[in-house]
Amino acid sequence: MTTHTGRGRSIALAALAGLVSGAVFLATAELLALLVARDASPILAVGGFVIDIVPQPFKEFAIATFGSNDKIALLAGLGLAVVIASAIGGVLQYVRRPLGVVALGIAGALSIAAIVTRAVVTPFSFLPPVVATVVASLVLTVLGRRLRRWRGGMDVEGDPDRSVDRRGFFRLAGVAGVSAVIVGVTARVVTAATSSIDALRGAVRLPTPRSRVSIPAGAELNVPGISPLFTPNSAFYRVDTALTVPTIDPNTWRLVVDGMVDRRVELSFDELLNMGVDEYGITLTCVSNEVGGGLVGNATWLGVPVRDILRMAGPQAGADMVLSRSIDGYTASTPLASLTDDGLDAILAVAMNGEPLPAEHGFPVRMVVPGLYGYVSATKWLTELKVTTFAADQAYWTPRGYSAEAPIKLSSRVDVPKIDTPVAPGRVAVAGMAWAQTVGIDRVEVRIDDGAWIPAMLSNAVNDDTWVQWMYEWDATPGTHYIAVRARNKKGELQSQDRAPIAPNGSTGWHRVLVTVSS
Numbered sequence: 001m002t003t004h005t006g007r008g009r010s011i012a013l014a015a016l017a018g019l020v021s022g023a024v025f026l027a028t029a030e031l032l033a034l035l036v037a038r039d040a041s042p043i044l045a046v047g048g049f050v051i052d053i054v055p056q057p058f059k060e061f062a063i064a065t066f067g068s069n070d071k072i073a074l075l076a077g078l079g080l081a082v083v084i085a086s087a088i089g090g091v092l093q094y095v096r097r098p099l100g101v102v103a104l105g106i107a108g109a110l111s112i113a114a115i116v117t118r119a120v121v122t123p124f125s126f127l128p129p130v131v132a133t134v135v136a137s138l139v140l141t142v143l144g145r146r147l148r149r150w151r152g153g154m155d156v157e158g159d160p161d162r163s164v165d166r167r168g169f170f171r172l173a174g175v176a177g178v179s180a181v182i183v184g185v186t187a188r189v190v191t192a193a194t195s196s197i198d199a200l201r202g203a204v205r206l207p208t209p210r211s212r213v214s215i216p217a218g219a220e221l222n223v224p225g226i227s228p229l230f231t232p233n234s235a236f237y238r239v240d241t242a243l244t245v246p247t248i249d250p251n252t253w254r255l256v257v258d259g260m261v262d263r264r265v266e267l268s269f270d271e272l273l274n275m276g277v278d279e280y281g282i283t284l285t286c287v288s289n290e291v292g293g294g295l296v297g298n299a300t301w302l303g304v305p306v307r308d309i310l311r312m313a314g315p316q317a318g319a320d321m322v323l324s325r326s327i328d329g330y331t332a333s334t335p336l337a338s339l340t341d342d343g344l345d346a347i348l349a350v351a352m353n354g355e356p357l358p359a360e361h362g363f364p365v366r367m368v369v370p371g372l373y374g375y376v377s378a379t380k381w382l383t384e385l386k387v388t389t390f391a392a393d394q395a396y397w398t399p400r401g402y403s404a405e406a407p408i409k410l411s412s413r414v415d416v417p418k419i420d421t422p423v424a425p426g427r428v429a430v431a432g433m434a435w436a437q438t439v440g441i442d443r444v445e446v447r448i449d450d451g452a453w454i455p456a457m458l459s460n461a462v463n464d465d466t467w468v469q470w471m472y473e474w475d476a477t478p479g480t481h482y483i484a485v486r487a488r489n490k491k492g493e494l495q496s497q498d499r500a501p502i503a504p505n506g507s508t509g510w511h512r513v514l515v516t517v518s519s
């Protein structure tokens with residue numbers, strides 16, 4: 001006879017057996033992934049799959065809540081789900097054999113399904129989930145049997161005094177649990193260290209560009225707290241769907257140009273560099289940038305015009321779009337005309353601010369197109385340019401609520417004074433950034449409270465594809481004040497005052513900040 005507390009304790013021990021088997025599953029899979037198929041880690045494959053299937057509002061919520069930590073939050077959530085599922089699996093196995101083993105089988109099957117949707121699949125890709133399922137099932141079966149002999153189960157009279165099975169249970173749970181943690185953590189760390197992107201980036205020899213961006217005098221205003229003219233790589237915003245940053249060896253990288261072309265073209269990294277590179281100054285902007293937000297950055301890029309590469313392939317009549325594809329399956333749809341236009345610097349970039357592209361920013365090759373939001377142009381970890389039509393192909397974000405074509409909207413923002421830093425009365429530098437890629441900024445105006453719009457001073461633009469800094473010297477009076485900014489482009493168009501959300505093709509509205517001036 002088992003008492004209520006005795007039964008509760010048995011269930012807790014069954015859950016422990018489940019947790020140990022869950023850990024064994026993950027550790028075995030990580031170890032095999034390290035040894036035979038680096039892309040076939042179940043936890044990363046399932047995570048990547050989840051990112052692709054969660055509804056858009058949830059993704060926006062995750063980015064808003066966790067910011068750049070959204071992937072860590074996802075992995076933590078996934079980890080918690082694994083813990084709960086493992087514990088339940090352990091209890092199931094104890095209460096009704098072989099339900100726990102069935103649960104492990106389902107976990108293995110889900111892992112295989114996720115791996116198949118993510119990675120380049122080889123027969124080895126199946127080894128990590130299959131072997132993990134077998135090993136974890138063995139551990140769970142043995143733990144469950146010892147537990148039932150010791151504590152009793154649905155169909156076995158237990159004997160709480162059976163110290164042989166009690167010791168056997170704890171010994172196996174301990175050894176398996178500790179080994180799983182050591183093996184799992186070691187496998188992850190070794191995987192991370194040996195596929196070192198640093199080593200691959202360090203080996204790249206960048207060619208000397210044939211031309212450089214010339215920076216005019218007065219391109220950078222001297223205002224404390226304003227965004228720098230060129231955003232350091234370490235501070236550059238990052239937006240992508242990649243759970244782990246792809247590691248691409250430039251020696252094996254190939255760009256394929258296919259689809260509606262006269263000749264399929266395949267280029268190696270060296271062949272691309274040998275076409276000759278130039279330096280470009282281009283400001284990148286994300287469609288998810290809210291009014292006043294930070295999802296915009298400016299860099300110098302070394303690259304080759306996309307039009308030169310498309311010319312080698314010969315786009316056919318009727319084509320109107322290029323679907324660029326990343327190694328992780330991400331795609332962007334860019335109007336063919338933007339990429340063949342002689343007056344537009346659409347490039348395949350290999351360097352950012354003087355160094356090979358950082359891993360997070362698309363190493364070894366990405367696309368950069370002035371004037372188009374990143375999601376329809378700036379494909380990182382680029383592997384393919386497919387010449388096609390908007391009618392025939394859809395890019396990643398198109399069925400997810402974003403426009404197939406999306407020019408960057410004329411915009412401006414206040415950087416200083418910062419909302420939460422009170423300023424002293426008197427002369428205060430109000431300053432920020434404005435951008436109108438491909439057109440250029442003509443003027444920026446500032447308004448204090450309900451006053452008149454006053455022209456701000458502009459920095460000398462590097463070119464029409466980069467943002468400019470603006471500054472207004474304000475004679476601040478004590479109290480709280482609203483500072484608003486708006487820009488006009490070189491076509492005479494005024495930045496839209498209407499508030500638009502980021503979906504489907506970018507936010508609009510004038511940025512306004514509240515500042516407190518001390519007395």
Ligand SMILES: Nc1nc2c(c(=O)[nH]1)N[C@H]1C(S)=C(S)[C@@H](COP(=O)(O)O)O[C@H]1N2
Nearest residue numbers: 237238239240241286326330374375378380
């Ligand atoms: N492979 C890949 N490329 C991608 C994306 C992505 O999710 N995957 N996101 C795009 C988006 S939405 C933007 S705004 C830019 C951001 O580039 P960055 O991360 O270098 O700033 O990359 C684009 N290129």
Ligand SMILES: [Mo]
Nearest residue numbers: 286287374375
């Ligand atoms: Mo974006």
